[in-house]
Amino acid sequence: MHAETTKEQKTAALAAFKDLAREPGVPKPDPILVVDNVVRRFGGLTAVEVEHVEVQRGSITALIGPNGAGKTTFFNQLTGFDTADSGQWTFNGRNMNGVPAHKVARSGMVRTFQLTKALSKLTVLENMRLGAQAQKGETFWRALVPSLWRGQEDEITERAEELLTRFKLDAKRDDFAGSLSGGQRKLLEMARALMVRPELVMLDEPMAGVNPALTQSLLGHVKDLREQGMTVLFVEHDMDMVRDISDWVIVMAQGNVIAEGPPDTIMSDSRVIDAYLGAHHDAPLSEDELEQQLHEAEEELVAENEEEAKK
Amino acid sequence: MNAVPESAPDSQAAVTDRSAHLAGAENAVLRCDELIAGYLPGVNILNGSDLYVGDGELIGIIGPNGAGKSTLLKAMFGLVNIRSGTVLLKGEDITNMKAHSLVSRGVGYVPQTNNVFPSLTIEENLEMGAFQVPGKFKERFEFVAELFPALKERRKQRAGSLSGGERQMVAMARALMTEPSVLLLDEPSAGLSPKLQDLVFIQAQQINKAGVTVIMVEQNARRCLQICHRGYVLDQGRNAYTGTGRELAQDPKVIELYLGTLAKA
Amino acid sequence: MRRAVIAFTAFLGGLILLLAAPAHAADPEQSLRGTLKLQGQPVNGVKIVVTTESGQPVQEVTSNAQGAWEVPIAEPGPYKVTLDVGTLPKDVEVRGGTNVRSLTVYEGNPATALFALQAKSADGAPPGDDGASSAFWQRAAQLTFEGFNLGLIIALAALGLSLIYGTTGLTNFAHGELVTLGALIAYGFNTGIGLHLIPAAALAVIVAGGLGYSQDRFFWGQLRRRGTGIIAMMIISIGVALFLRYLFLIVFGGESDSFVQYNAQPGMQIGPISAAPKNLVAMGIELTVLVVVGIALLRTRTGKAARAVADNPALAASSGINVDRVIRIIWTMGGAIAGLAGIMLGLSQNLKFTMGQDLLLLIFAGVTLGGLGTAFGALIGSIIVGLFVQVSTLWIPPELKNVGALAVLIIVLLFRPQGILGRRERIG
Amino acid sequence: GGSDTAAPASPTAASSSAAAPAAKGDGKLTLGTLLPQTGSLAFLGPPEFAGVDLAIKEINEAGGVLGKDVEKIHTDSGDTTTNIASQSVDSLLAQQADAIIGAASSSVSESVIDKITGAGVVHFSPANTSDKFTTIADKGLYFRTSPPDKLQGRVLGDLVVADGNDTVGIMAMQDSYGTGLADQVAKTVQDSGAEVVERVDYDPKAADFSADVAKLKAKNPKGIVLIGFEETAKVIGELIKQGLPADKHKWYMVDGNTSNTNYIKMPKGTLKGVKGTIPGAAAPDEFQKKLLEVNPDLEDFSYAPESYDAANLLALAAEAAKSDAGTDVAAKLVEVSKGGEKCKDFKACNELLKAGKDIDYDGVSGPVEFNDAGDPAVATIGIYQYGDDNKYATKALEYRTGNIAG
Amino acid sequence: MDWTTIISTTVKAAIGVETVWYALAAIGINIHFGYTGLLNFGQSAFLAVAGYGLAVTVTVIGLPFWIGIVVGLAAAVLLALLLGIPTLRLRADYLAIVTIAAAEIVRLIFRSVAFKDVFGGSDGRRGFSDGFYALNPYPDGTYGFGWFTFNERVLWVLTIGWILVGLSCAVVYLLMKSPWGRVLKAIREDEDAVRSLGKNVFSYKMQSLILGGVIGSLGGFIYGLAYASVQPDIFGTETTFFAYTIVILGGAARVFGPVVGSMIFWVLLVLVNGVLSGAVQSGFITFMDITQVGPFRFLLVGLGLILLLVYRPQGIFGDKREIAIDAR
Numbered sequence A: 001m002h003a004e005t006t007k008e009q010k011t012a013a014l015a016a017f018k019d020l021a022r023e024p025g026v027p028k029p030d031p032i033l034v035v036d037n038v039v040r041r042f043g044g045l046t047a048v049e050v051e052h053v054e055v056q057r058g059s060i061t062a063l064i065g066p067n068g069a070g071k072t073t074f075f076n077q078l079t080g081f082d083t084a085d086s087g088q089w090t091f092n093g094r095n096m097n098g099v100p101a102h103k104v105a106r107s108g109m110v111r112t113f114q115l116t117k118a119l120s121k122l123t124v125l126e127n128m129r130l131g132a133q134a135q136k137g138e139t140f141w142r143a144l145v146p147s148l149w150r151g152q153e154d155e156i157t158e159r160a161e162e163l164l165t166r167f168k169l170d171a172k173r174d175d176f177a178g179s180l181s182g183g184q185r186k187l188l189e190m191a192r193a194l195m196v197r198p199e200l201v202m203l204d205e206p207m208a209g210v211n212p213a214l215t216q217s218l219l220g221h222v223k224d225l226r227e228q229g230m231t232v233l234f235v236e237h238d239m240d241m242v243r244d245i246s247d248w249v250i251v252m253a254q255g256n257v258i259a260e261g262p263p264d265t266i267m268s269d270s271r272v273i274d275a276y277l278g279a280h281h282d283a284p285l286s287e288d289e290l291e292q293q294l295h296e297a298e299e300e301l302v303a304e305n306e307e308e309a310k311k
Numbered sequence B: 001m002n003a004v005p006e007s008a009p010d011s012q013a014a015v016t017d018r019s020a021h022l023a024g025a026e027n028a029v030l031r032c033d034e035l036i037a038g039y040l041p042g043v044n045i046l047n048g049s050d051l052y053v054g055d056g057e058l059i060g061i062i063g064p065n066g067a068g069k070s071t072l073l074k075a076m077f078g079l080v081n082i083r084s085g086t087v088l089l090k091g092e093d094i095t096n097m098k099a100h101s102l103v104s105r106g107v108g109y110v111p112q113t114n115n116v117f118p119s120l121t122i123e124e125n126l127e128m129g130a131f132q133v134p135g136k137f138k139e140r141f142e143f144v145a146e147l148f149p150a151l152k153e154r155r156k157q158r159a160g161s162l163s164g165g166e167r168q169m170v171a172m173a174r175a176l177m178t179e180p181s182v183l184l185l186d187e188p189s190a191g192l193s194p195k196l197q198d199l200v201f202i203q204a205q206q207i208n209k210a211g212v213t214v215i216m217v218e219q220n221a222r223r224c225l226q227i228c229h230r231g232y233v234l235d236q237g238r239n240a241y242t243g244t245g246r247e248l249a250q251d252p253k254v255i256e257l258y259l260g261t262l263a264k265a
Numbered sequence C: 001m002r003r004a005v006i007a008f009t010a011f012l013g014g015l016i017l018l019l020a021a022p023a024h025a026a027d028p029e030q031s032l033r034g035t036l037k038l039q040g041q042p043v044n045g046v047k048i049v050v051t052t053e054s055g056q057p058v059q060e061v062t063s064n065a066q067g068a069w070e071v072p073i074a075e076p077g078p079y080k081v082t083l084d085v086g087t088l089p090k091d092v093e094v095r096g097g098t099n100v101r102s103l104t105v106y107e108g109n110p111a112t113a114l115f116a117l118q119a120k121s122a123d124g125a126p127p128g129d130d131g132a133s134s135a136f137w138q139r140a141a142q143l144t145f146e147g148f149n150l151g152l153i154i155a156l157a158a159l160g161l162s163l164i165y166g167t168t169g170l171t172n173f174a175h176g177e178l179v180t181l182g183a184l185i186a187y188g189f190n191t192g193i194g195l196h197l198i199p200a201a202a203l204a205v206i207v208a209g210g211l212g213y214s215q216d217r218f219f220w221g222q223l224r225r226r227g228t229g230i231i232a233m234m235i236i237s238i239g240v241a242l243f244l245r246y247l248f249l250i251v252f253g254g255e256s257d258s259f260v261q262y263n264a265q266p267g268m269q270i271g272p273i274s275a276a277p278k279n280l281v282a283m284g285i286e287l288t289v290l291v292v293v294g295i296a297l298l299r300t301r302t303g304k305a306a307r308a309v310a311d312n313p314a315l316a317a318s319s320g321i322n323v324d325r326v327i328r329i330i331w332t333m334g335g336a337i338a339g340l341a342g343i344m345l346g347l348s349q350n351l352k353f354t355m356g357q358d359l360l361l362l363i364f365a366g367v368t369l370g371g372l373g374t375a376f377g378a379l380i381g382s383i384i385v386g387l388f389v390q391v392s393t394l395w396i397p398p399e400l401k402n403v404g405a406l407a408v409l410i411i412v413l414l415f416r417p418q419g420i421l422g423r424r425e426r427i428g
Numbered sequence D: 001g002g003s004d005t006a007a008p009a010s011p012t013a014a015s016s017s018a019a020a021p022a023a024k025g026d027g028k029l030t031l032g033t034l035l036p037q038t039g040s041l042a043f044l045g046p047p048e049f050a051g052v053d054l055a056i057k058e059i060n061e062a063g064g065v066l067g068k069d070v071e072k073i074h075t076d077s078g079d080t081t082t083n084i085a086s087q088s089v090d091s092l093l094a095q096q097a098d099a100i101i102g103a104a105s106s107s108v109s110e111s112v113i114d115k116i117t118g119a120g121v122v123h124f125s126p127a128n129t130s131d132k133f134t135t136i137a138d139k140g141l142y143f144r145t146s147p148p149d150k151l152q153g154r155v156l157g158d159l160v161v162a163d164g165n166d167t168v169g170i171m172a173m174q175d176s177y178g179t180g181l182a183d184q185v186a187k188t189v190q191d192s193g194a195e196v197v198e199r200v201d202y203d204p205k206a207a208d209f210s211a212d213v214a215k216l217k218a219k220n221p222k223g224i225v226l227i228g229f230e231e232t233a234k235v236i237g238e239l240i241k242q243g244l245p246a247d248k249h250k251w252y253m254v255d256g257n258t259s260n261t262n263y264i265k266m267p268k269g270t271l272k273g274v275k276g277t278i279p280g281a282a283a284p285d286e287f288q289k290k291l292l293e294v295n296p297d298l299e300d301f302s303y304a305p306e307s308y309d310a311a312n313l314l315a316l317a318a319e320a321a322k323s324d325a326g327t328d329v330a331a332k333l334v335e336v337s338k339g340g341e342k343c344k345d346f347k348a349c350n351e352l353l354k355a356g357k358d359i360d361y362d363g364v365s366g367p368v369e370f371n372d373a374g375d376p377a378v379a380t381i382g383i384y385q386y387g388d389d390n391k392y393a394t395k396a397l398e399y400r401t402g403n404i405a406g
Numbered sequence E: 001m002d003w004t005t006i007i008s009t010t011v012k013a014a015i016g017v018e019t020v021w022y023a024l025a026a027i028g029i030n031i032h033f034g035y036t037g038l039l040n041f042g043q044s045a046f047l048a049v050a051g052y053g054l055a056v057t058v059t060v061i062g063l064p065f066w067i068g069i070v071v072g073l074a075a076a077v078l079l080a081l082l083l084g085i086p087t088l089r090l091r092a093d094y095l096a097i098v099t100i101a102a103a104e105i106v107r108l109i110f111r112s113v114a115f116k117d118v119f120g121g122s123d124g125r126r127g128f129s130d131g132f133y134a135l136n137p138y139p140d141g142t143y144g145f146g147w148f149t150f151n152e153r154v155l156w157v158l159t160i161g162w163i164l165v166g167l168s169c170a171v172v173y174l175l176m177k178s179p180w181g182r183v184l185k186a187i188r189e190d191e192d193a194v195r196s197l198g199k200n201v202f203s204y205k206m207q208s209l210i211l212g213g214v215i216g217s218l219g220g221f222i223y224g225l226a227y228a229s230v231q232p233d234i235f236g237t238e239t240t241f242f243a244y245t246i247v248i249l250g251g252a253a254r255v256f257g258p259v260v261g262s263m264i265f266w267v268l269l270v271l272v273n274g275v276l277s278g279a280v281q282s283g284f285i286t287f288m289d290i291t292q293v294g295p296f297r298f299l300l301v302g303l304g305l306i307l308l309l310v311y312r313p314q315g316i317f318g319d320k321r322e323i324a325i326d327a328r
Ligand SMILES: Nc1ncnc2c1ncn2[C@@H]1O[C@H](COP(=O)(O)OP(=O)(O)OP(=O)(O)O)[C@@H](O)[C@H]1O
Pocket: A042, A045, A046, A047, A065, A066, A067, A068, A069, A070, A071, A072, A073, A074, A114, B161, B162, B163, B164, B165, B166, B191, C426
């Protein structure tokens, strides 16, 4: 498997996962995030009901599941953007329920939004700079004296520019973020979250709508993050990506964690295939398969029509 | 703007010359000629795009982020002001025509973002989809409910509280309510689970088989090229490559610049 | 020194006046006087003693057959008047107990001392706590009614605002002026042409609707087409408000006036409440309009389209909705409803060029309290505001009655930031 | 305002010690007005402007002042919310106004008095009632012909008691006019042995007055004193609705709302028997006819007499001083207002002046005798009564004259 | 028509006291609304509490002028805290209404009979400015040339006023260039995004509310000192509306926007008035009489506001691109 990218952290992560049981809620050797009994209901609908889940430090963990499984809602609970009906979770051993969103982020757990939140009337570069933590110039009194924060600002800018280049947004650096295309916003969202230098970054469908060529080059970057010691938890529907970069996969359905395991195992799990992946979970369709599928579909349609005609 | 493909598009699929376009566009259902359009004064996003769709064709548009794919669709649909160039629908000039009059001419559109009415329920969203043909609502509703059963269960839920994927379903379903004869889809598969992505592609194909002309913008480029008759690669507001889906999917240049090799592994 | 000058001047002035105006010359300087009555009947033969402040006797008199008494006073200044209780008829007493009045007599003017007389009752005490508490409840009932009365007018005005806000996102600060406009048009038909108020009002509502339509057709619609942002539009609406308000001032004048009919209509007593018939009819009309429009918005195709346009105009257009047409319908309705609200306000109050402006804050409070952009929210919010404005006067001085309503707005939003019927947006 | 002798006690003494700038008359008397064309008191503007216009018309017909026609410049005082009075004063001062008649609102006057008196110009208000102006630092340049609230309050209070109302309710507009008058009425009534069972200060801008009236109703007073301006029509509508009509309870009104135009649309007899007090020794009837010649659209006449008197007094003082400079005029204002041969209009007074006599101008609003603080010292209050047609009889029931200070 | 008068009053208005204190109020609003996106429609309340804080401290309690200023500033900060705690969680349009409500409550309390002993009812308070004028370095007299003159009192107020305006602009300039300002602007765009990046949104909003309120309150001082009085009705919603107008005129989120906006606003108001009354008086305009000039002027102001925003929605200094971004 991708021997060329296997580095120290990756080996460590893989080693950690090696002997783990493939079952929901399995304890990890060195969890950075431990979640217990988190429940969130909307009226009669139980959006999230997670009994126990752990995320291994220094790994790339994918969170997958059908639409409406509760992945985003789960993220919202963990990061303080919504209040869970019950349950508790710890990050780095610290109890995090009830902690307001900004404190969650400061403690090193940063999330991105599925429906992007670009700061429209700030330039792309300013968007990026905003992400940096512990800025001296962000306290009122020090802000009044530019010399106190200039140096730090330059560093931040440099870092921001690096990231922008990486995310192919460098040409847009001085444009308003509001004028970005859908995909560019996704990119900005992710790049901005990385500016925080979090310990755990939670990406909510970072690559939906991003051009595949670019996605590919960004995956390398995500892997680098792991090498830098970051933990990545991401939601994604692109199975190629999941297979390529994740060390571990957690599957949610109807609010519950239904399966956990390494990508390959998960993708051959029949429940996962039923609930999520569908008939062709593997690789893109070959021409023949495509033909066949079409054929099947057509037949179905014909059958339907006939049925209707009978009525 | 994004990086320009370094070498001029010179591979076999590279067809940017207008003669081919003009030839093909002769009897097109929908055609755009040298569109120039943009949002901000003085900044053009589309720099003379050409595009045509024949009757019953399924067209794919791919390209890097910010290339102007969405803008192209919006321009055709009257949501972005066209600065020069023309859009013809079945020979009729529809340049800068209001969106709602296009709907009555049988054009349907699924936007990429903000594609549901958040404060309306799912059912009402779909009702709006059938705004011009209220009589058909029941029948069409049954149809889309079968496609996306989740929608029927939740018909009274406000779309604003739906998950990203659920919204995408609503958006797709809304456009299918009218039985359009030309359908513009802007990344319909984004955010959907693999199973539903399949469904969307199959549906697109089926709808197309049923005689509907489809233009589809996709970042799931490989899948898109697999099912489409012809494809356009858009870069910097211009057509960089055109060709049949298969041609484009196999063009090494296109693969390198736009498709990536990941999925091939 | 200064006082002396003033006194002298005054004296001089008084003197000259006396000379100049013979009508007054007949009056013998100043006096102390009064009339004693018991239940409307004069009481005579009661002794009244007038002394100076320090107790120097001035004069004693007894009340005459009309119950009147009068003591001429030579020197202006403070005096004491004592009623000799012993000379009162049996079973009669001075209300309040004290029979001494100390009052000042001013130069050239009579001063009246009043001794209210009452029959001695067995228990002595006039209606006590019981009466007070029943008066309290009666007032509470009246205020509740008034709360609904005012609340419904606010709701009607708020409905127009809410419709327009809900569909176009425009926070229309000129809405108060649209309310005034309706009232003034009706006034024009009513007094200018001499139509009876009912046809005049009907006509005015139609005209107000037409003006609403043209406002959008020729003004707001054009701005939308130019891509004017909503904040800019909001500020523009402040400009429109100024423009219209002062136009009204020029045309209508600064005074207030009323319709020809139903002016100062006497109330009738319904249980603990007194209400004028016009109030009841107005409330009926208001409630009907509110409910009908509210339901229409929820159920009809155009109503749903209006909400769709509110959410996302571009998508609405993509769904085949003629956005401009929907907005125009809403503006027409909004204008007509605002006009009707103005007429109702003018009916129950008076007409003035600032009448709408004076109500605007309460309208906004109502709309916000209920949840912006929801028709029934506007209804509920406005009625709550109306009720608080009125009922809070049970405990706070009436001059501060708006404080009660505004405070409740703040408190409710503290617990429900999205308003009573508003819904919170999902994050993420 | 406080004369220099009276001022030292006031906190603003420091700035008042500065003498007014040297007078610089140009031989032509220019009267500026600073009266409400806009704002919440806009309804008071037309009668006030008309009063000044009428006076100036008569003055100029009688040959003007110092041989020249009096010039007038009208400006808008707005109300305190619009804040344009100060700009208006700037423009008046720039146009060499010698005296400024205004403002209607005490608050507006307060905000510009420094500016006006600082320029050595007479500040003459026809309507300010706030007692602050008695002691304000004004360099001796502030005067007013405002209705004498204290006297009116006393007269009204006595009237209420004399009519045998042992329980009295007061509805007063919440501003310096309303509360000042209400205080005085309440005091008189209470001293006389009647009881003020309820006093409601209401916000004149309120959308409706039902709560205010309900509060009054709960105490069921025999006599109801209504103090306010034209919004009283709304209050009356509410009184009638809630069952406190004038034929069951006795109503009393004041100069601000005793009107012949505001209530005529009400059903016949609504105001029958209601009594109102208006300052001035004559029925305003005749005067109002003259005003209507100046402005036929007038519907309200509040403060027109006071404005008219202000203009006349200024003109007479200028004649007496033989100068149009503000400080000179101010110096003569007290003199022409009292202590001399009585006269009632500019023409007559001016002739007396020309004949070298000391004059005492008696105006439409009352005898207008200034004390040294520039406040009117003596006044006449007429008591009027409404008839079946919701208008008051032009003949007063009685006049009462007295010292305002008491 | 008397052009000297018209021009002289206009020029004076451009730098006059009203321009100064409206500019200060508008600078505050610019911080709230322009930079932070807080639709604070209760700005007049900040002016009010500051003015009354000074007035009551000096006249009722009898403390010296400087303490009055400190009390006024403290009152503004306190108001910001009181107003902010319940309201800063609200969506922009809700916030607008709630702040109007709060400001009205403040005004109604100041003018109420119930508190007349403290706040002076509808007449307000006067007699607290001596301490300020005692500091006046200008000797008595008039200063300037020709028709362009001020007396020493006005000159002193204007000096202080413009210094305050200058300082406020400098502070705004420095802050908005800084990361602190960046956070505010980001909050204006999307709070949740900012929260997700670890910034305490509430705290920044509160800082913004306090800063804008305090700068606005300086306007309240200038008003009170220049007129030597405070009155409740000046602090009505109209004042806030005009201040908003000024902000938009100048261009929101521009450092000098409010200052230029205020100058333009007052110049227009005075110029229109001068020209109109001049024209009426000298008979060029006959369709209205002189007493209608007042309303007509405001009518024109309304019209001017409309036209300006229609043809230049971004204001004088604004950036057209910014406006185009969120056009609906
Ligand atoms: N505020 C809300 N009110 C009502 N229902 C809600 C709300 N938020 C989420 N839901 C429901 O909860 C379920 C879980 O939503 P969530 O967004 O977490 O799904 P998801 O797993 O992220 O899906 P996707 O892959 O489509 O993004 C959905 O069915 C959604 O409709």
